[in-house]
Amino acid sequence: MRQVLLIVLGLSASGSAAQDAPPGATTCSGCHGAGSSLPLDALTAEDIVTAMAAFRDGTRAATLMPRLAAGFSDAEIAAIAAWIAAQEDGQ
Protein backbone atom coordinates (compact mmCIF):
# COMPACT_ATOMS: atom_id res chain seq x y z
CA MET A 1 0.00 0.00 0.00
CA ARG A 2 2.84 2.36 0.86
CA GLN A 3 4.31 1.72 -2.57
CA VAL A 4 1.03 2.60 -4.32
CA LEU A 5 0.71 5.75 -2.26
CA LEU A 6 4.24 6.78 -3.16
CA ILE A 7 3.54 6.23 -6.83
CA VAL A 8 0.37 8.32 -6.62
CA LEU A 9 2.21 11.08 -4.77
CA GLY A 10 5.01 10.91 -7.30
CA LEU A 11 2.52 11.35 -10.12
CA SER A 12 0.93 14.29 -8.38
CA ALA A 13 4.27 16.00 -8.12
CA SER A 14 5.43 15.25 -11.62
CA GLY A 15 2.46 15.43 -13.95
CA SER A 16 -1.01 14.63 -12.71
CA ALA A 17 -2.08 18.20 -11.97
CA ALA A 18 -4.86 19.48 -14.19
CA GLN A 19 -2.39 21.95 -15.72
CA ASP A 20 -0.23 19.04 -16.88
CA ALA A 21 -2.90 16.92 -18.57
CA PRO A 22 -1.33 14.84 -21.36
CA PRO A 23 -2.50 15.39 -24.95
CA GLY A 24 -6.17 14.42 -25.39
CA ALA A 25 -6.92 13.89 -21.70
CA THR A 26 -9.07 16.93 -21.03
CA THR A 27 -11.41 16.10 -23.88
CA CYS A 28 -12.88 13.06 -22.08
CA SER A 29 -14.90 15.06 -19.55
CA GLY A 30 -16.94 16.62 -22.39
CA CYS A 31 -18.92 13.36 -22.42
CA HIS A 32 -17.80 11.51 -19.27
CA GLY A 33 -17.71 14.30 -16.67
CA ALA A 34 -20.17 14.92 -13.86
CA GLY A 35 -23.77 14.45 -15.02
CA SER A 36 -22.84 11.75 -17.54
CA SER A 37 -24.57 8.38 -17.58
CA LEU A 38 -21.15 6.93 -18.48
CA PRO A 39 -18.82 8.27 -15.75
CA LEU A 40 -15.21 7.12 -15.54
CA ASP A 41 -14.97 7.71 -11.79
CA ALA A 42 -14.82 4.05 -10.81
CA LEU A 43 -12.26 3.05 -13.43
CA THR A 44 -8.58 2.48 -12.69
CA ALA A 45 -5.88 3.42 -15.18
CA GLU A 46 -5.60 -0.25 -16.08
CA ASP A 47 -9.37 -0.46 -16.73
CA ILE A 48 -9.15 2.50 -19.11
CA VAL A 49 -6.12 1.10 -20.97
CA THR A 50 -7.83 -2.27 -21.36
CA ALA A 51 -11.07 -0.74 -22.61
CA MET A 52 -9.36 1.57 -25.11
CA ALA A 53 -7.25 -1.27 -26.48
CA ALA A 54 -10.36 -3.40 -26.97
CA PHE A 55 -12.21 -0.54 -28.67
CA ARG A 56 -9.26 -0.03 -30.99
CA ASP A 57 -8.72 -3.66 -31.98
CA GLY A 58 -12.44 -4.26 -32.46
CA THR A 59 -12.90 -6.82 -29.68
CA ARG A 60 -15.24 -4.52 -27.74
CA ALA A 61 -18.18 -3.07 -29.66
CA ALA A 62 -19.50 0.40 -28.90
CA THR A 63 -21.34 3.16 -30.72
CA LEU A 64 -18.59 5.78 -30.71
CA MET A 65 -15.44 4.86 -28.80
CA PRO A 66 -13.86 2.61 -31.49
CA ARG A 67 -13.80 5.63 -33.83
CA LEU A 68 -12.08 7.77 -31.17
CA ALA A 69 -9.69 5.10 -29.84
CA ALA A 70 -8.37 4.67 -33.40
CA GLY A 71 -6.83 8.14 -33.12
CA PHE A 72 -4.59 7.42 -30.10
CA SER A 73 -1.36 5.45 -29.66
CA ASP A 74 -0.64 3.02 -26.80
CA ALA A 75 1.60 5.59 -25.13
CA GLU A 76 -1.00 8.34 -25.43
CA ILE A 77 -3.70 6.10 -23.99
CA ALA A 78 -1.48 5.05 -21.09
CA ALA A 79 -0.74 8.67 -20.22
CA ILE A 80 -4.40 9.71 -20.46
CA ALA A 81 -5.50 6.75 -18.33
CA ALA A 82 -2.93 7.46 -15.63
CA TRP A 83 -3.90 11.13 -15.51
CA ILE A 84 -7.64 10.44 -15.31
CA ALA A 85 -7.17 7.87 -12.56
CA ALA A 86 -4.91 10.28 -10.64
CA GLN A 87 -7.50 13.08 -10.86
CA GLU A 88 -10.08 10.79 -9.31
CA ASP A 89 -7.80 9.67 -6.48
CA GLY A 90 -6.93 13.24 -5.66
CA GLN A 91 -10.47 14.39 -5.01
Added chain:
Amino acid sequence: MTLDRRRMLALACGATLAAALSRPLAAQDRGRVVVVGGGFGGATAARMLARFGHDVTLVERNAAYVSCPGSNAVLGGFDSMATLTFPLAGAVQDNLRIVQDAAVDVDPVAGTVTLAGGEVLPWDRLVLSPGVDMRYDVLPGYDEAAAELMPHAWKAGPQTTLLRAQLEAMEDGGIVVIAPPENPFRCPPGPYERASLIAHYLSQTKPASRILILDAKETFSKQPLFTEAWDRLYPGMIEFRPPSFGGRVVAVDAATRTLVTDFGDVIAAVANVIPPQRAGAIAAIAGVVDETGWCPVSGVTFESDLVPGIHVIGDACAPGAMPKSAFAANAQAKVAAQAIDALFRAATPPDPKLVNTCYSLAAPDHGFTVAGVYQTVDGKLAEITDAGGLSPLDAPAEVRALEAGYARSWYAAITHEAFGV
Protein backbone atom coordinates in the same frame (compact mmCIF):
# COMPACT_ATOMS: atom_id res chain seq x y z
CA MET B 1 -4.68 -0.07 -1.23
CA THR B 2 -6.90 -2.71 -2.78
CA LEU B 3 -8.66 -2.22 -6.07
CA ASP B 4 -12.02 -2.31 -4.33
CA ARG B 5 -11.02 0.36 -1.87
CA ARG B 6 -9.73 2.55 -4.66
CA ARG B 7 -12.97 2.14 -6.56
CA MET B 8 -15.02 2.90 -3.48
CA LEU B 9 -12.97 5.97 -2.68
CA ALA B 10 -13.30 7.25 -6.21
CA LEU B 11 -17.04 6.63 -6.16
CA ALA B 12 -17.48 8.20 -2.76
CA CYS B 13 -15.65 11.30 -3.86
CA GLY B 14 -17.79 11.69 -6.97
CA ALA B 15 -14.73 12.78 -8.88
CA THR B 16 -15.01 14.99 -11.92
CA LEU B 17 -12.21 14.96 -14.44
CA ALA B 18 -10.81 18.32 -15.41
CA ALA B 19 -11.94 19.89 -12.16
CA ALA B 20 -9.41 18.01 -10.11
CA LEU B 21 -5.95 18.47 -8.64
CA SER B 22 -4.76 21.92 -9.53
CA ARG B 23 -1.15 22.65 -8.65
CA PRO B 24 -0.59 25.66 -6.39
CA LEU B 25 0.35 28.68 -8.47
CA ALA B 26 3.40 30.78 -7.61
CA ALA B 27 2.46 34.42 -7.11
CA GLN B 28 4.70 35.64 -9.92
CA ASP B 29 3.02 33.22 -12.38
CA ARG B 30 -0.50 34.46 -11.70
CA GLY B 31 -1.96 36.15 -14.77
CA ARG B 32 -4.87 38.47 -15.38
CA VAL B 33 -7.26 36.99 -17.95
CA VAL B 34 -10.41 38.53 -19.36
CA VAL B 35 -12.75 36.08 -21.10
CA VAL B 36 -15.39 37.57 -23.41
CA GLY B 37 -18.41 35.34 -24.02
CA GLY B 38 -20.09 32.96 -21.57
CA GLY B 39 -21.04 30.13 -23.93
CA PHE B 40 -19.64 26.60 -24.15
CA GLY B 41 -16.14 27.89 -24.93
CA GLY B 42 -15.86 30.99 -22.75
CA ALA B 43 -17.52 29.59 -19.63
CA THR B 44 -15.37 26.45 -19.74
CA ALA B 45 -12.12 28.39 -20.25
CA ALA B 46 -12.91 30.94 -17.54
CA ARG B 47 -13.70 28.31 -14.93
CA MET B 48 -10.62 26.24 -15.71
CA LEU B 49 -8.27 29.24 -15.58
CA ALA B 50 -9.81 30.34 -12.28
CA ARG B 51 -9.26 26.88 -10.84
CA PHE B 52 -5.63 27.05 -11.92
CA GLY B 53 -5.37 30.15 -9.72
CA HIS B 54 -5.39 32.97 -12.26
CA ASP B 55 -7.23 36.26 -11.88
CA VAL B 56 -10.19 35.79 -14.24
CA THR B 57 -13.01 38.12 -15.28
CA LEU B 58 -15.81 36.71 -17.44
CA VAL B 59 -17.70 39.25 -19.54
CA GLU B 60 -21.11 38.12 -20.80
CA ARG B 61 -23.86 40.42 -21.97
CA ASN B 62 -26.73 38.15 -20.87
CA ALA B 63 -27.63 36.93 -17.37
CA ALA B 64 -28.05 33.42 -18.74
CA TYR B 65 -26.75 31.51 -21.74
CA VAL B 66 -29.25 29.85 -24.08
CA SER B 67 -27.81 26.69 -25.61
CA CYS B 68 -28.11 26.06 -29.35
CA PRO B 69 -27.61 22.30 -28.86
CA GLY B 70 -31.06 21.04 -27.94
CA SER B 71 -32.90 23.90 -29.60
CA ASN B 72 -34.04 21.75 -32.52
CA ALA B 73 -35.86 19.59 -29.95
CA VAL B 74 -37.83 22.70 -28.94
CA LEU B 75 -38.78 23.18 -32.59
CA GLY B 76 -39.75 19.50 -32.66
CA GLY B 77 -42.08 20.04 -29.72
CA PHE B 78 -40.45 17.70 -27.21
CA ASP B 79 -38.26 20.06 -25.20
CA SER B 80 -38.65 23.50 -23.61
CA MET B 81 -36.65 26.72 -23.70
CA ALA B 82 -36.14 26.36 -19.94
CA THR B 83 -33.99 23.25 -20.45
CA LEU B 84 -31.72 25.24 -22.80
CA THR B 85 -31.19 28.15 -20.41
CA PHE B 86 -28.16 28.23 -18.11
CA PRO B 87 -27.45 30.98 -15.61
CA LEU B 88 -23.70 31.43 -15.15
CA ALA B 89 -23.75 29.50 -11.89
CA GLY B 90 -20.48 27.71 -12.55
CA ALA B 91 -18.63 30.98 -12.78
CA VAL B 92 -20.01 31.87 -9.36
CA GLN B 93 -18.92 28.51 -7.95
CA ASP B 94 -15.37 29.04 -9.13
CA ASN B 95 -15.14 32.55 -7.69
CA LEU B 96 -14.48 34.34 -10.90
CA ARG B 97 -15.59 37.84 -11.36
CA ILE B 98 -18.59 38.00 -13.71
CA VAL B 99 -19.47 41.25 -15.41
CA GLN B 100 -22.80 41.31 -17.19
CA ASP B 101 -22.06 43.78 -19.94
CA ALA B 102 -21.01 43.92 -23.59
CA ALA B 103 -17.38 44.29 -24.62
CA VAL B 104 -17.23 47.17 -27.10
CA ASP B 105 -13.51 47.83 -27.57
CA VAL B 106 -10.16 46.07 -27.27
CA ASP B 107 -6.77 47.73 -27.04
CA PRO B 108 -4.17 45.01 -27.64
CA VAL B 109 -1.26 47.38 -26.99
CA ALA B 110 -2.48 48.64 -23.63
CA GLY B 111 -3.99 45.21 -22.88
CA THR B 112 -7.51 46.38 -22.06
CA VAL B 113 -11.14 45.63 -22.84
CA THR B 114 -13.69 48.44 -22.64
CA LEU B 115 -17.27 47.59 -21.72
CA ALA B 116 -20.48 49.33 -22.88
CA GLY B 117 -20.99 50.55 -19.33
CA GLY B 118 -17.61 52.31 -19.44
CA GLU B 119 -15.50 50.00 -17.29
CA VAL B 120 -11.99 49.28 -18.59
CA LEU B 121 -10.64 45.82 -17.75
CA PRO B 122 -6.86 45.20 -17.92
CA TRP B 123 -5.54 41.83 -19.07
CA ASP B 124 -2.28 40.00 -19.57
CA ARG B 125 -4.05 37.58 -21.91
CA LEU B 126 -7.49 37.96 -23.50
CA VAL B 127 -9.74 35.04 -24.45
CA LEU B 128 -12.45 35.78 -27.01
CA SER B 129 -15.27 33.25 -27.33
CA PRO B 130 -17.80 35.45 -29.13
CA GLY B 131 -19.58 32.82 -31.21
CA VAL B 132 -21.06 33.88 -34.53
CA ASP B 133 -22.89 36.89 -35.92
CA MET B 134 -25.37 36.52 -38.76
CA ARG B 135 -24.30 38.23 -41.97
CA TYR B 136 -27.10 40.47 -43.25
CA ASP B 137 -25.03 41.76 -46.18
CA VAL B 138 -24.97 38.64 -48.36
CA LEU B 139 -28.47 37.46 -49.32
CA PRO B 140 -30.53 40.24 -50.96
CA GLY B 141 -33.70 40.90 -48.94
CA TYR B 142 -32.46 39.15 -45.80
CA ASP B 143 -31.69 41.72 -43.10
CA GLU B 144 -32.46 41.96 -39.40
CA ALA B 145 -36.06 43.01 -40.08
CA ALA B 146 -36.51 40.06 -42.46
CA ALA B 147 -35.26 37.74 -39.70
CA GLU B 148 -38.38 38.65 -37.69
CA LEU B 149 -40.53 37.22 -40.50
CA MET B 150 -38.21 34.46 -41.75
CA PRO B 151 -36.37 33.52 -38.53
CA HIS B 152 -32.88 32.05 -38.70
CA ALA B 153 -33.16 30.58 -35.19
CA TRP B 154 -29.39 30.01 -35.43
CA LYS B 155 -28.85 31.66 -32.07
CA ALA B 156 -31.12 30.03 -29.53
CA GLY B 157 -33.52 32.36 -27.72
CA PRO B 158 -36.32 34.58 -29.05
CA GLN B 159 -35.60 33.41 -32.61
CA THR B 160 -36.22 29.80 -31.55
CA THR B 161 -39.49 30.76 -29.88
CA LEU B 162 -40.54 32.70 -32.99
CA LEU B 163 -39.88 29.81 -35.38
CA ARG B 164 -41.69 27.39 -33.08
CA ALA B 165 -44.71 29.72 -32.93
CA GLN B 166 -44.80 29.91 -36.74
CA LEU B 167 -44.72 26.11 -36.99
CA GLU B 168 -47.56 25.83 -34.47
CA ALA B 169 -49.66 28.42 -36.32
CA MET B 170 -49.08 26.83 -39.73
CA GLU B 171 -52.00 25.01 -41.35
CA ASP B 172 -51.69 21.40 -42.42
CA GLY B 173 -50.42 21.07 -45.99
CA GLY B 174 -47.99 23.97 -45.87
CA ILE B 175 -44.39 23.99 -47.07
CA VAL B 176 -41.65 24.61 -44.49
CA VAL B 177 -38.50 25.84 -46.23
CA ILE B 178 -35.10 25.54 -44.56
CA ALA B 179 -32.33 27.41 -46.39
CA PRO B 180 -28.84 26.54 -45.03
CA PRO B 181 -25.71 28.46 -46.02
CA GLU B 182 -22.42 27.40 -47.56
CA ASN B 183 -19.59 26.07 -45.38
CA PRO B 184 -18.22 26.96 -42.92
CA PHE B 185 -20.97 27.79 -40.48
CA ARG B 186 -22.06 26.99 -36.91
CA CYS B 187 -23.14 23.36 -36.40
CA PRO B 188 -22.82 21.73 -39.86
CA PRO B 189 -25.40 18.96 -39.22
CA GLY B 190 -27.82 21.37 -37.48
CA PRO B 191 -30.08 22.30 -40.42
CA TYR B 192 -30.67 18.63 -41.22
CA GLU B 193 -31.37 17.69 -37.60
CA ARG B 194 -33.80 20.61 -37.66
CA ALA B 195 -35.54 19.26 -40.78
CA SER B 196 -35.81 15.87 -39.05
CA LEU B 197 -37.28 17.15 -35.80
CA ILE B 198 -39.71 19.53 -37.52
CA ALA B 199 -40.79 16.49 -39.56
CA HIS B 200 -41.26 14.62 -36.27
CA TYR B 201 -43.64 17.38 -35.15
CA LEU B 202 -45.46 17.73 -38.48
CA SER B 203 -45.91 14.00 -39.00
CA GLN B 204 -47.82 13.86 -35.70
CA THR B 205 -49.90 17.01 -36.11
CA LYS B 206 -49.92 18.18 -39.75
CA PRO B 207 -49.08 15.13 -41.85
CA ALA B 208 -49.94 16.68 -45.24
CA SER B 209 -47.16 19.26 -44.79
CA ARG B 210 -43.77 19.12 -46.49
CA ILE B 211 -40.25 20.29 -45.72
CA LEU B 212 -38.08 21.64 -48.53
CA ILE B 213 -34.36 22.19 -47.94
CA LEU B 214 -33.10 24.80 -50.41
CA ASP B 215 -29.37 24.39 -49.94
CA ALA B 216 -26.33 26.40 -50.96
CA LYS B 217 -24.28 23.15 -50.85
CA GLU B 218 -24.29 20.00 -52.98
CA THR B 219 -23.67 17.76 -49.97
CA PHE B 220 -24.02 18.08 -46.21
CA SER B 221 -22.82 16.66 -42.90
CA LYS B 222 -23.98 13.11 -42.04
CA GLN B 223 -25.95 13.05 -45.30
CA PRO B 224 -26.19 9.24 -45.63
CA LEU B 225 -27.45 8.91 -42.05
CA PHE B 226 -30.03 11.68 -42.39
CA THR B 227 -31.23 10.37 -45.76
CA GLU B 228 -31.63 6.87 -44.33
CA ALA B 229 -33.53 8.23 -41.32
CA TRP B 230 -35.84 10.37 -43.45
CA ASP B 231 -36.73 7.38 -45.68
CA ARG B 232 -37.41 5.27 -42.62
CA LEU B 233 -39.18 7.78 -40.36
CA TYR B 234 -40.75 10.43 -42.61
CA PRO B 235 -41.12 8.94 -46.12
CA GLY B 236 -41.91 11.59 -48.73
CA MET B 237 -41.97 14.49 -46.28
CA ILE B 238 -38.47 16.00 -46.67
CA GLU B 239 -36.93 17.06 -49.98
CA PHE B 240 -33.26 18.13 -50.25
CA ARG B 241 -32.61 20.39 -53.23
CA PRO B 242 -28.91 21.22 -53.85
CA PRO B 243 -27.73 24.05 -56.15
CA SER B 244 -27.47 21.71 -59.15
CA PHE B 245 -31.23 21.11 -58.81
CA GLY B 246 -32.06 24.79 -58.34
CA GLY B 247 -31.73 24.79 -54.57
CA ARG B 248 -29.56 27.89 -54.15
CA VAL B 249 -31.54 30.81 -52.73
CA VAL B 250 -30.40 34.03 -54.44
CA ALA B 251 -32.83 36.49 -52.81
CA VAL B 252 -35.82 36.57 -50.46
CA ASP B 253 -38.92 38.70 -50.02
CA ALA B 254 -39.75 38.36 -46.36
CA ALA B 255 -43.16 40.09 -46.53
CA THR B 256 -44.53 37.39 -48.85
CA ARG B 257 -42.29 34.57 -47.49
CA THR B 258 -40.90 34.13 -51.00
CA LEU B 259 -37.52 32.50 -51.67
CA VAL B 260 -36.05 33.24 -55.08
CA THR B 261 -33.92 30.57 -56.77
CA ASP B 262 -32.37 30.38 -60.23
CA PHE B 263 -35.16 27.97 -61.15
CA GLY B 264 -38.12 29.99 -59.88
CA ASP B 265 -39.78 31.23 -56.72
CA VAL B 266 -40.91 29.19 -53.73
CA ILE B 267 -43.59 30.58 -51.43
CA ALA B 268 -43.25 29.07 -47.96
CA ALA B 269 -45.79 28.74 -45.15
CA VAL B 270 -42.80 28.93 -42.79
CA ALA B 271 -39.33 29.99 -43.96
CA ASN B 272 -36.22 29.32 -41.89
CA VAL B 273 -33.38 31.18 -43.59
CA ILE B 274 -29.97 30.45 -42.08
CA PRO B 275 -27.67 33.15 -43.47
CA PRO B 276 -23.87 32.97 -43.76
CA GLN B 277 -22.05 33.84 -40.55
CA ARG B 278 -18.82 35.34 -39.27
CA ALA B 279 -16.98 35.66 -35.97
CA GLY B 280 -18.83 37.67 -33.32
CA ALA B 281 -18.34 41.42 -33.71
CA ILE B 282 -15.82 41.96 -30.88
CA ALA B 283 -13.32 39.76 -32.78
CA ALA B 284 -13.22 42.20 -35.71
CA ILE B 285 -12.92 45.13 -33.30
CA ALA B 286 -9.94 43.37 -31.69
CA GLY B 287 -8.33 42.92 -35.11
CA VAL B 288 -8.17 39.11 -35.01
CA VAL B 289 -10.47 38.45 -38.03
CA ASP B 290 -9.06 37.82 -41.51
CA GLU B 291 -10.71 38.14 -44.93
CA THR B 292 -12.67 34.91 -44.38
CA GLY B 293 -14.65 36.46 -41.53
CA TRP B 294 -13.10 34.04 -39.01
CA CYS B 295 -10.09 34.19 -36.67
CA PRO B 296 -6.93 32.28 -37.66
CA VAL B 297 -5.30 30.88 -34.51
CA SER B 298 -2.60 28.47 -33.40
CA GLY B 299 -3.76 24.88 -33.05
CA VAL B 300 -1.52 24.59 -29.97
CA THR B 301 -2.44 27.66 -27.90
CA PHE B 302 -5.42 29.16 -29.79
CA GLU B 303 -3.50 32.44 -29.76
CA SER B 304 -4.37 34.68 -32.70
CA ASP B 305 -2.09 34.56 -35.75
CA LEU B 306 -2.75 38.29 -36.12
CA VAL B 307 -2.59 39.82 -32.62
CA PRO B 308 -0.35 38.36 -29.89
CA GLY B 309 -1.87 37.95 -26.44
CA ILE B 310 -5.40 37.38 -27.74
CA HIS B 311 -6.73 33.82 -27.85
CA VAL B 312 -9.88 32.89 -29.78
CA ILE B 313 -11.87 29.70 -29.14
CA GLY B 314 -15.15 28.18 -30.29
CA ASP B 315 -17.16 28.92 -33.43
CA ALA B 316 -15.27 32.16 -34.13
CA CYS B 317 -11.83 30.55 -34.45
CA ALA B 318 -10.14 28.86 -37.39
CA PRO B 319 -7.48 26.56 -35.86
CA GLY B 320 -7.39 24.18 -38.82
CA ALA B 321 -9.72 21.26 -39.39
CA MET B 322 -12.18 21.36 -36.48
CA PRO B 323 -15.88 22.04 -37.15
CA LYS B 324 -17.87 24.72 -35.32
CA SER B 325 -19.61 22.80 -32.53
CA ALA B 326 -20.28 23.11 -28.81
CA PHE B 327 -18.19 19.99 -28.23
CA ALA B 328 -15.26 21.56 -30.12
CA ALA B 329 -15.61 24.86 -28.25
CA ASN B 330 -15.50 23.08 -24.89
CA ALA B 331 -12.50 20.93 -25.93
CA GLN B 332 -10.65 23.96 -27.33
CA ALA B 333 -11.37 25.93 -24.14
CA LYS B 334 -9.63 23.31 -22.01
CA VAL B 335 -6.60 23.13 -24.32
CA ALA B 336 -6.36 26.93 -24.49
CA ALA B 337 -6.63 27.26 -20.70
CA GLN B 338 -3.83 24.73 -20.21
CA ALA B 339 -1.69 26.56 -22.80
CA ILE B 340 -2.33 29.98 -21.25
CA ASP B 341 -1.38 28.65 -17.83
CA ALA B 342 1.86 27.28 -19.29
CA LEU B 343 2.64 30.60 -20.97
CA PHE B 344 2.17 32.46 -17.67
CA ARG B 345 4.66 30.04 -16.08
CA ALA B 346 7.09 30.57 -18.97
CA ALA B 347 6.68 26.89 -19.89
CA THR B 348 6.21 25.52 -23.41
CA PRO B 349 2.58 24.54 -24.12
CA PRO B 350 2.44 20.89 -25.21
CA ASP B 351 1.19 19.85 -28.66
CA PRO B 352 -2.44 18.91 -27.94
CA LYS B 353 -4.78 16.32 -29.34
CA LEU B 354 -8.44 17.23 -29.63
CA VAL B 355 -11.63 15.31 -30.20
CA ASN B 356 -14.91 16.42 -31.67
CA THR B 357 -18.15 14.48 -31.37
CA CYS B 358 -21.43 15.79 -32.77
CA TYR B 359 -24.65 14.04 -31.88
CA SER B 360 -27.71 14.57 -34.05
CA LEU B 361 -31.26 13.39 -33.48
CA ALA B 362 -33.55 12.42 -36.35
CA ALA B 363 -36.29 11.65 -33.80
CA PRO B 364 -36.37 11.64 -29.98
CA ASP B 365 -35.19 8.01 -29.96
CA HIS B 366 -33.04 8.06 -33.13
CA GLY B 367 -29.51 9.44 -32.75
CA PHE B 368 -26.17 9.18 -34.55
CA THR B 369 -22.75 10.81 -34.52
CA VAL B 370 -19.88 12.17 -36.49
CA ALA B 371 -16.54 12.20 -34.70
CA GLY B 372 -13.02 13.36 -35.40
CA VAL B 373 -9.60 13.23 -33.70
CA TYR B 374 -7.22 16.10 -34.38
CA GLN B 375 -3.48 16.67 -33.94
CA THR B 376 -1.24 19.56 -34.82
CA VAL B 377 0.65 19.66 -38.09
CA ASP B 378 2.84 22.75 -38.54
CA GLY B 379 0.96 24.49 -35.75
CA LYS B 380 -2.55 23.91 -37.15
CA LEU B 381 -5.05 21.17 -36.33
CA ALA B 382 -5.38 18.36 -38.88
CA GLU B 383 -7.83 15.48 -38.73
CA ILE B 384 -6.34 12.01 -38.25
CA THR B 385 -7.61 10.20 -41.32
CA ASP B 386 -7.92 6.67 -39.94
CA ALA B 387 -9.96 7.73 -36.90
CA GLY B 388 -13.37 9.32 -36.48
CA GLY B 389 -16.14 9.19 -39.06
CA LEU B 390 -19.86 8.48 -39.01
CA SER B 391 -22.07 6.04 -37.14
CA PRO B 392 -22.63 2.99 -39.35
CA LEU B 393 -25.49 2.85 -41.86
CA ASP B 394 -28.10 0.09 -41.58
CA ALA B 395 -27.83 -0.03 -37.79
CA PRO B 396 -30.84 -1.47 -35.94
CA ALA B 397 -33.28 0.89 -34.19
CA GLU B 398 -31.85 -0.16 -30.82
CA VAL B 399 -28.46 1.28 -31.74
CA ARG B 400 -30.02 4.56 -32.87
CA ALA B 401 -31.95 4.68 -29.57
CA LEU B 402 -28.73 4.03 -27.64
CA GLU B 403 -27.01 6.95 -29.38
CA ALA B 404 -30.02 9.18 -28.70
CA GLY B 405 -29.60 8.34 -25.01
CA TYR B 406 -25.87 9.08 -25.18
CA ALA B 407 -26.71 12.42 -26.80
CA ARG B 408 -28.69 13.34 -23.66
CA SER B 409 -25.83 12.11 -21.46
CA TRP B 410 -23.34 14.23 -23.43
CA TYR B 411 -25.56 17.27 -23.03
CA ALA B 412 -25.78 16.76 -19.26
CA ALA B 413 -22.00 16.40 -18.94
CA ILE B 414 -20.95 19.29 -21.16
CA THR B 415 -23.46 21.74 -19.75
CA HIS B 416 -22.37 20.78 -16.23
CA GLU B 417 -18.72 21.35 -17.08
CA ALA B 418 -19.38 24.67 -18.83
CA PHE B 419 -22.17 26.13 -16.72
CA GLY B 420 -21.99 24.24 -13.41
CA VAL B 421 -25.64 23.25 -13.28
